Amino acid sequence: MITRLARLCGFGAEAVETFARNGLLRPVPPADLARMVEAFRHFHVTPATGVAMAAARWPDRPAILDEDGSLTFAELDARVVALARALYDRFGVRPGRTVAIMWPNHRGFVEAVAAVSRLGADLLLLNTGLAGPRLRDILRRENVHTLIAAPELPPVDFTGTRTGDLDELIASATAAATFAATSATSATASAAASEPPAPRRPGRLVLLTSGTTGAPKGATRRLSLTALAEPFTSMLATVPLRSGEPILIAPPLFHGLGLLWYGVALVLGCPVVLTRRFDPGTVLRALDRHRATAMVAVPVMLRRLLAHDVQPLPHLRVVVSGGSALPPDLATAFMDAYGDVLYNLYGSTEVGWATLATPADLRAAPDTIGRPTRGTTVVIAGPDGRELPPYEVGRVLVGGGLTFSGYSGGGDDASTKASTKAGAEAGGLLSTGDLGHRDGRGRLFIDGREDDMIVSGGENVFPQEVENFLGRHPGVADVAVLGVPDEEYGQRLAAYVVREPGARLSADELKQAVKAELGGYKVPRDIEFVPAVPRNQTGKVDRRELGGTMSS
The missing domain is CATH 3.40.50.12780 (ANL, N-terminal domain)
Incomplete structure (x- = not known):
């Protein structure tokens, strides 16, 4: 399999040298290699394949180290098979249906993702911070059949929403969340389970965009x-x-x-x-x-x-x-x-x-x-x-x-x-x-x-340049710089600054520093000191929340 990957790269010698240096080209017993090839043939390029191949090659090596302890690749694969079988039998998960997973960084996420991809169903990964109408809209828009959520994350308040096309989802969501929370973490899940039917083709992977300026969109992939x-x-x-x-x-x-x-x-x-x-x-x-x-x-x-x-x-x-x-x-x-x-x-x-x-x-x-x-x-x-x-x-x-x-x-x-x-x-x-x-x-x-660049008084200004400069200024712990409408200049810069503890920064000091280093037309007209810059879970500035915070 690794040799095939090297050939596909089109620069075989360099690939072989790289894989050797990274420890991937060590000998594999024929029986283990056969299991790896069989996994790829059944599950294609999916998380299910990765888990199955790793279990064949490194069965006793730790796969996951989390708050619940250690889980080997062989144990992980057995639990994935058991969960896939149950999702197939009890919840009707099949190719062509969409399963949403809402789980923090924990073995439960890994097991659920591999189990769903093993069945060839489409996989939608949900932000664990989603809730309320936004979450319900995404579930409806993406035509989710089954929702698997961590027990500490009641994903949505279904009270009063049992209408229309969410009926089936509500029934399966409650059951699947409870089931996955117990099955994916129980000791009995590692017992041998019969394989569900292998899919003819891999399901789609749908990732949500960050949604810092609008509703998150689902971006789909089928990897090869x-x-x-x-x-x-x-x-x-x-x-x-x-x-x-x-x-x-x-x-x-x-x-x-x-x-x-x-x-x-x-x-x-x-x-x-x-x-x-x-x-x-x-x-x-x-x-x-x-x-x-x-x-x-x-x-x-x-x-x-x-x-x-x-x-x-x-x-x-x-x-x-x-x-x-x-x-x-x-x-x-x-x-x-x-x-x-x-x-x-x-x-x-x-x-x-x-x-x-x-x-x-x-x-x-x-x-x-x-x-x-x-x-x-x-x-x-x-x-x-x-x-x-x-x-x-x-x-x-x-x-x-x-x-x-x-x-x-x-x-x-x-x-x-x-x-x-x-x-x-x-x-x-x-x-x-x-x-x-x-x-x-x-x-x-x-x-x-592209949508951040502003034209202020006829000059093109990039907020990122000013943000980077202010971030280096002594006493600045965090900063976000945005373009906002201006009646006189068309647009202007506004900076939201978090002071380091004990720092005595003033807006005039920061404005003078920007003027001296970057030029007068790049000076933010507004500089506001704030307790924190709102960011999402990947660190991007949440512009909607920032705007709402500053206007309140």
């Missing part, structure tokens, strides 16, 4: 070995992960970043350390206790770790940041504290991962997102779709095997159609919605969002 080969191998060639070494995944697994790195851990046979909620002290203790060599986190988590007591972590070789923009000051401060172990991954729910910045890149240019991974095309395009020369700012367009196949559940709104049209005009590349540029060494930089 061919599509994954080059970017996966390119990533492994750059990031020094090794088979069998523990990796702590802090971002939610329902988000693309967390799910991506769980998939990487499965392929490498790495034990995955999970915590239901992010707590700096808990994470640092877990990294030390399990001797984890890698961690995945979003920038706000890195900042919280730095604010905690910095402690030696001699085993930590890799820290991958993603999910939202990595502030340059944070990149430098984190590497000063924990060494040159930081990698910055750029991508989105729609485009998958697109670029990767190494520690050397971040030392040379802390605000870079790095370079495209092999198998991915990144173009900085002008209004006519043609590629721009270095240092000119344009739209960031991405193409490759990891881009999504469209929005589910009727998500073809005006913005979706505009983005698709822009991508088609640029030779099939997909617009990320970001504006960026390249430098003379080929490194990529993000200047802001």
